[in-house]
Amino acid sequence: MSKPLALVYALLSVALMTATAISISYSGRAAIALGLATFLFIGAGFVLKSRLKKR
Numbered sequence: 001m002s003k004p005l006a007l008v009y010a011l012l013s014v015a016l017m018t019a020t021a022i023s024i025s026y027s028g029r030a031a032i033a034l035g036l037a038t039f040l041f042i043g044a045g046f047v048l049k050s051r052l053k054k055r
Contacts, residue, residue, distance in 0.1 A: 001049045009045045016041055 001009075020034040 001052050009048075013038065013042055013045070 016034060016038040020031055020038055023030040023034050
């Protein structure tokens with residue numbers, strides 16, 4: 001994975017985790033949804049890294 005792409009993934013992951021933490025105070029459903037989105041986004045990053053490494 002290129003460094004700029006890794007940086008974008010890292011920043012977006014931190015933004016999603018921050019949004020999840022903030023949403024805990026406001027809505028349980030939003031916190032669960034954002035937590036799941038964060039988990040899936042980070043997982044997609046690992047999949048992308050694996051596929052790019054094979055090329």
